[in-house]
Amino acid sequence: MQGWFGWLPPNVVSLFVLAVLGAAVAGVTGLILRRGLARVPGRRRSGSFIRTSAVSLRFPAQLAVASVAMIVTIPALEMSPRLAGPIAHLLAVCIVLSLGLSLGRSARLAASLYIEQIDAAGDNHEENILGRKHLTQVRLLQRIAGALIAVLTIGAALMTFEPVRQYGLSLLASAGAASIVVGFAARSVLTNLIAGAQIAVTQPIRMGDMIAFNGDWTWVEEINSTFVVLRAWDKRRRIIPLSYFLDNPFENWTYNSAELIGAVYLYLDFLAPVERIRKKLEGIVEACPDWNGKDFSVQVGDANDRTIMIRITAGARTAVRSWDLRCAIREQIIVWIRDNCPEAFPQARFSAHASTQDYPHCVQLTDGPQGAPVHP
Secondary structure (H helix, E strand, O other): OOOOOOOOOHHHHHHHHHHHHHHHHHHHHHHHHHHOHHHOOOOOHHHHHHHHHHHHOHHHHHHHHHHHHHHHHHHHOOOOHHHHHHHHHHHHHHHHHHHHHHHHHHHHHHHHHHHHHHHHHOOOOOOOHHHHHHHHHHHHHHHHHHHHHHHHHHHHHHOOOHHHHHHHHHHHHOOOHHHHHHHHHOHHHHHHHHHHHHHHHHOOOOOOOEEEEOOEEEEEEEEOOOEEEEEEOOOOEEEEEOOHHHHOOOEEOOOOOOOEEEEEEEEEOOOOOHHHHHHHHHHHHHHOOOEEEEEEEEEEEEEOOOOEEEEEEEEEOOHHHHHHHHHHHHHHHHHHHHHHOHHHOOOOOOOEOOOOOOOOOOOOOOOOOOOOOEOO
């Protein structure tokens, strides 16, 4: 090929030959991955993994193989050393970046395949505590691994440059005030990164957990390397640093189990037929599909000078179903009391025992004798 373009300067011919060779090698590599590995037959896990890997790693593989081929070809070209050195250096940086990109995509691919298996194994995402635990660990570790791979890749690429290498070595040798300043500047970032690793191991929160945060129901929608996204019941999102969940107490309603026991309070009159109300509540709860079939009680929990308080507790499989169950109990029992024993609703009572002799300025309210009790 150099003989074909003898009328051009040698450096131009060498660059052209190098570019053609790199493009040809990249094309052949992509063809092998696309036509060969990406079409491996079979629906088993191994076949699916090979096909997905071939599609995901095709670009970094093309870049790495083409860069290696061009580096090997440079000595055979009529290229001046002043030009060959920078080109070889650039190709070496491309190899380092392609390896880092391959590692990052491999980590993401492995995490995605594992998450797909968790989703396929779990029948109910809200009740699958073990699946959500693994999901949280995998996503956090994948993000941490991606950040570490990116830092190491960029560092390795920069260390190939002689001035940067000298600066890095001198900085490490004289790591005094500069390292302290950098440590203080990156303190919040490092704190959240370490908190992410702790959360991945200790699991105080998981993906999909229901958390009571500032008086609202929230679900853990996303856990990143430095912050958590909480979705409220009205679709609002709260962005909370990871370190918050290690430094502050909070309520996790789905930590060990998604089941919750909800309570409904009725304030009724002293004339309320408690036994009839209890039997009716048993029928209401048993007929509700949200009840877990285990936890149920009706008790007179309190009384004051005007009303009694009846507490109804019932269990549900999830927090959302517990809310629906409590609403159903409250609605149906109020309608039943209104239709069957309205005297059970709170009533205001008062009586007067007085006479015109005691209070001569008052008007007699009845036709009876003075001093007779007057009832409204």
